[in-house]
Amino acid sequence: PAAQPATPHPETVLRTVFGLPGFRGQQAAVVERVVAGGDAIVLMPTGGGKSLCYQLPSLCRPGVGIVISPLIALMRNQVAAMHQLGLNAAALNSSLSGPERAKVRASLRAGQLDLLYVAPERLMMPDFLEMLDETQIALFAIDEAHCVSQWGHDFRPEYLQLAELARRFPRVPRIALTATADMQSREDIRRRLCLDNAELFLASFDRPNIRYAVVPKAAPQRQLLSFLRAHPGESGIVYCLSRATVEQTAAFLKASGINALPYHAKLDPELRSKHQDAFLAEEGLILVATVAFGMGIDKPDVRFVVHLDLPGSLEAFYQETGRAGRDGMPAETLLLYGMQDLVFRRQMIEQSGSPPDVKRVERAKLDALLGVCETASCRRQAILAHFGETMAQPCGNCDTCLTPAETWDATTAARKALSAILRTGQSFGTGHLVDLLLGVKTDKITRFNHDQLPTFGVGTELDRKGWGSLFRQLIVRGLIEVNHDAFGALCMAAAAEPVLRGQEQVHLRRERSPRAANAAVKKK
Ligand code: ADP
Numbered sequence: 001p002a003a004q005p006a007t008p009h010p011e012t013v014l015r016t017v018f019g020l021p022g023f024r025g026q027q028a029a030v031v032e033r034v035v036a037g038g039d040a041i042v043l044m045p046t047g048g049g050k051s052l053c054y055q056l057p058s059l060c061r062p063g064v065g066i067v068i069s070p071l072i073a074l075m076r077n078q079v080a081a082m083h084q085l086g087l088n089a090a091a092l093n094s095s096l097s098g099p100e101r102a103k104v105r106a107s108l109r110a111g112q113l114d115l116l117y118v119a120p121e122r123l124m125m126p127d128f129l130e131m132l133d134e135t136q137i138a139l140f141a142i143d144e145a146h147c148v149s150q151w152g153h154d155f156r157p158e159y160l161q162l163a164e165l166a167r168r169f170p171r172v173p174r175i176a177l178t179a180t181a182d183m184q185s186r187e188d189i190r191r192r193l194c195l196d197n198a199e200l201f202l203a204s205f206d207r208p209n210i211r212y213a214v215v216p217k218a219a220p221q222r223q224l225l226s227f228l229r230a231h232p233g234e235s236g237i238v239y240c241l242s243r244a245t246v247e248q249t250a251a252f253l254k255a256s257g258i259n260a261l262p263y264h265a266k267l268d269p270e271l272r273s274k275h276q277d278a279f280l281a282e283e284g285l286i287l288v289a290t291v292a293f294g295m296g297i298d299k300p301d302v303r304f305v306v307h308l309d310l311p312g313s314l315e316a317f318y319q320e321t322g323r324a325g326r327d328g329m330p331a332e333t334l335l336l337y338g339m340q341d342l343v344f345r346r347q348m349i350e351q352s353g354s355p356p357d358v359k360r361v362e363r364a365k366l367d368a369l370l371g372v373c374e375t376a377s378c379r380r381q382a383i384l385a386h387f388g389e390t391m392a393q394p395c396g397n398c399d400t401c402l403t404p405a406e407t408w409d410a411t412t413a414a415r416k417a418l419s420a421i422l423r424t425g426q427s428f429g430t431g432h433l434v435d436l437l438l439g440v441k442t443d444k445i446t447r448f449n450h451d452q453l454p455t456f457g458v459g460t461e462l463d464r465k466g467w468g469s470l471f472r473q474l475i476v477r478g479l480i481e482v483n484h485d486a487f488g489a490l491c492m493a494a495a496a497e498p499v500l501r502g503q504e505q506v507h508l509r510r511e512r513s514p515r516a517a518n519a520a521v522k523k524k
């Protein structure tokens, strides 16, 4: 074999091959780590520049970089982008014909590829692994690595097999990348992909150019229309829960003279890719879609994302809104938040047939989103807090920062709630505690003699919904903790002590009627 050329310097490759003047954020550190042969876990928001973190080391190390990706569309875009840079990249997936596949394998064997994108199930086929045994590999990049977590909304069982790479190719560095930031996914990625020695690179998940707004759902179509009228000529995505809503909404928009197309999994495949291509190519087109649309779509100038229905988790909400403003220019998001959606989402979890511990995590993820919906303070602070990030100041770019929410002094009510938690031994969930506060004699209340407690029936100033909102807001603020190991039992957090002792007040967001909230939005 020919002599190995000297390994090029990352900065040089960055300039000469990628045409970029410098690294962004943690890219330099990640690249250095991987080029040196170390493993890495990279958590960066969408648009943060993850691709460079494995593309560049692939070029700096001898051999081919193997990129594991779950989505054919994503692979196709990336390979095209690599070709534009004059690199030798290919993809192996189910969309290729037999001869096409043979051609890719031949160039892999001949050592001609800089980068090979491959679907996980294809990578793990015995004959393909055998071929890799004979190939010089620069690195393995595991893209969308959160797919390994069964808690997430994108779980792909075939990702679990990727743990085998650690055993089979112990000398090849592995880099796992994702834009999903929650703690559970982080742990799952490390554990399930055997990345014990990987260095964690955690970028801030703030997307400062995205404005967040949550509005009670009243007349969704009318609310959507007035939002769209304020964004003429802009491209955006409108997410709906069901196919039927997608079709109805797209038809309604078209009838209202707005350039909109539907997109969902059951749409004829040809039409579906036609609509997707139109959205990518045209300006000022609105795609009304189910969550089937989005992952791996790289349209930098999406100016807004509207949720007509409540997503199932804060992660899903963050991912979906994250498709707006990838170019860094101002972008807006709007979530219509209805009581019925909430009930429906809860039901979906309860009736999912999942094991109890999975349900518990799903409930917590939904509750985290509800917390963001109900917070009286900065939405961005609440979102980032969920990802373990603290933001010192309110952001100034969300609806509660721009139009402060009406709040009420909830100190007394909060103390009653805390007292209910303490007097029942911090062992019960919201439903039971609300029964206690309202003085409802359920079987469970009598069975535990909770009707004998001084807290029984002291909370009639709020109704069930009001207490539910209060509990959720106290959870969001860290005054109450949910014990997920004890079936969602609520516990008092240390931070609540000053409130209980009467040294600190609590002000919570007042639930506005949808009509009032709608009027407030219109006025803006
Ligand atoms: P992600 O995969 O994290 O969503 P990408 O890798 O697609 O993000 O990068 C998002 C955009 O940022 C791309 O257009 C990319 O070219 C650009 N980009 C990445 N790194 C840099 C950099 N160091 N300097 C300038 N632009 C960059």
Ligand code: ZN
Pocket: 377, 378, 379, 380, 381, 394, 395, 396, 397, 398, 399, 400, 401
């Ligand atoms: Zn804010």
